[in-house]
Amino acid sequence: EPEVTQTPSHQVTQMGQEVILRCVPISNHLYFYWYRQILGQKVEFLVSFYNNEISEKSEIFDDQFSVERPDGSNFTLKIRSTKLEDSAMYFCASSELAGGANEQFFGPGTRLTVL
């Protein structure tokens, strides 16, 4: 069964460093998303992406964040200068079609620890 994959599973970084989290969505999916979950809190939407551009972003997704689909398979989330409060589990998701009726498929997550 096709699945969303994410690398690395755990990333430890120093505050102020740049990190890139990688995701490989399901191959025929066209819509991509990043969510994050701070420990003990809700899963929160960060950004959605379609046709090589951002469709929607949340207030969390400030200028420190960027997303890119550098090739036909990868979808990346970059945090330019990490802060302590960026420590969280980051989930990538993809869906075949747009629209709220279409379920999103989630990857296993990357745990980001900022020291």
Next chain:
Amino acid sequence: AQSVAQPEDQVNVAEGNPLTVKCTYSVSGNPYLFWYVQYPNRGLQFLLKYITGDNLVKGSYGFEAEFNKSQTSFHLKKPSALVSDSALYFCALARSSGTYKYIFGTGTRLKVLA
């Protein structure tokens, strides 16, 4: 404002007993509602969704959920719990138009006791 509430942090149930995990929502317009399950070190796995039509929806692994518009609820149920059902369960809401992001509840940890 849209929101999802899962009022129970943890639900304990004996194996073989029926289980219910509660979810209530608030949204303007028609909701699309989803249940996901998360096992340790795994991503969120889709269980079922309500879009329209029959208020009782059936999903994976014997789970079902009942949409109740008057009570704005979408509780997850299973007639007979298994120890392997022990996991973290998330209810999510999407709007029927405009944005398609999910709004998640805080999650409910289900523990099925042998």
